Amino acid sequence: MALLLALTAAACGGGDRKTETDSPPVVAATKAPEFTSPTLQAIKRRGRLNCGVHEGLVGFAYTDNRGEWRGFDADFCRALAAAVLGDPNAVRFVPLTSSQRFDALRGGRIDVLWRATSWTLSRELSEGVRFAGVNYYDGQGFLVRRSLDLASAAELNGARICVQRATTSELNVADFFRARGIAYRAVVTANEEAARNAYAREDCDAFSADISALAAARTLLSNPEQHAILPDVISKEPLGPAVKRGDESWTSIVRWTLNALILAEELGVTAGNADALAEDSRDPQIRRLLGVEGDLGPTMGLSKEWAKNAIEATGNYGEIFNRNIGPDSSLDLARGLNAQWNARPGGLIYALPIR
CATH class of the missing domain: 3.40.190.10 (Periplasmic binding protein-like II)
Structure with missing residues (x-):
């Protein structure tokens, strides 16, 4: 009887022992890939951003009587040049027709396409491009x-x-x-x-x-x-900048430059007050945006003041809108869907957090 009880106890206790298959899987620590952009490196070597624009659309991209490029999209090109090179004039505008634009991007003739182009699934699938965001909601x-x-x-x-x-x-x-x-x-x-x-x-x-x-x-x-x-x-026509597929870091740089201009309007940072706010503001969001705190710019291969440079070059999103296509322009378009999300009435313009 004693032997039987011992064997029974041993059998019951055996279920508590863990086998190798019961152990949680060991996940090896992996390091995030380095943030590097061949496109950014090429831009820095040549000292100029090549920006594809409309061949002539009043309010968006056109040449004035002095041959200077003006317009909503042209200003975003300048802001991007200021962010990556520190100089809003270090940009070459490349006018393109609708049938030329994606070939120019794939072939490396331009670094970014900022030409009233709608973000669609088929374009990302078949044209070899990636959209970095939306800067105008149209229809x-x-x-x-x-x-x-x-x-x-x-x-x-x-x-x-x-x-x-x-x-x-x-x-x-x-x-x-x-x-x-x-x-x-x-x-x-x-x-x-x-x-x-x-x-x-x-x-x-x-x-x-x-x-x-x-x-x-x-x-x-x-x-x-x-x-x-x-x-x-x-x-629905969400218009925004497109880049060539294959350089995720460059896509991020274009995306976050656009978002910096949108966030600047939300936070009240303008071309005229950016310097003063960088000196005096205690708002952590503003301090990060203007490069006073953090190293987000250097992590992307840019200066600490990349966003501040972009804002001072062209103004925030609202300044760009009003000057080129809004109440201060001949088009006099209402903000509508392109109002900030927290405006009254609200729109669809919503900046991703920079932190």
């Missing part, structure tokens, strides 16, 4: 003559629609009319200028593009007040 609409007395794009049955080749605009128009069973005829042109000129000659009944581009086009027509943008918004 596609229709520009028509007021004499047509139209209230909606749904009334354009049988109309001729001017649209640019190789753009999301061309695809969106086809989707809009097909979904509603409305007949139309596409008048496809090589670029925005050709589409605008065709519309001005009355080769088409309506011009369809991003609403911001339509607003710009209307200012160039002989009698702008005779043309109206219909209320229909037929798509």
Whole structure:
């Protein structure tokens, strides 16, 4: 009996022993890969940023009467040059058509594409690019003559629609009319200028593009007040900078420069007060943004004052907007979706935390 009890106890106790398979797996510590960017290195060697822009779109990228590049997108190019090189003028603007832009990026002709380009899945899949963020939330609409007395794009049955080749605009128009069973005829042109000129000659009944581009086009027509943008918004067009796929660190640098300008507006940091705030502000967010605290810039291969340089070069996001396409410009576009998230009414502009 004693022997039987001993054997039973041994059998019961054996279940408490851990086997090798019961032990938690040992995870080897891994070091994060070094933050290095071949694109940034190439830019520093040549001493210049190559920035792809629209070949001529009022408010966004165009040359003034002195041949200087101006506009919303052009200012973001300058801010990026200031962030990476410390000089907003160390930028070469490369005008590109819609059909040239991705080839120029893949081929290394430009370092960044800042050209009213919509962020879509198919572009990331098939064009070999990565989008670094959104700097303008747009949508596609229709520009028509007021004499047509139209209230909606749904009334354009049988109309001729001017649209640019190789753009999301061309695809969106086809989707809009097909979904509603409305007949139309596409008048496809090589670029925005050709589409605008065709519309001005009355080769088409309506011009369809991003609403911001339509607003710009209307200012160039002989009698702008005779043309109206219909209320229909037929798509979502998140516009932002694109870079070549394969250099994640460069994508991050472009992304965080854009975010620095957005955050600067949120925190009240402007081109005019950045120096004073760097000296006097006790706000940790402002101190990190302006490089007073932390080493975020050097970690990216930039100076400690990379964001401050960008802000002082062009102003914060709101300053860039107001000067080029907002109330201080001929376009006079409302902030709308491009208002800060905490504004009243709020928009979609929301900076990622810099910390």
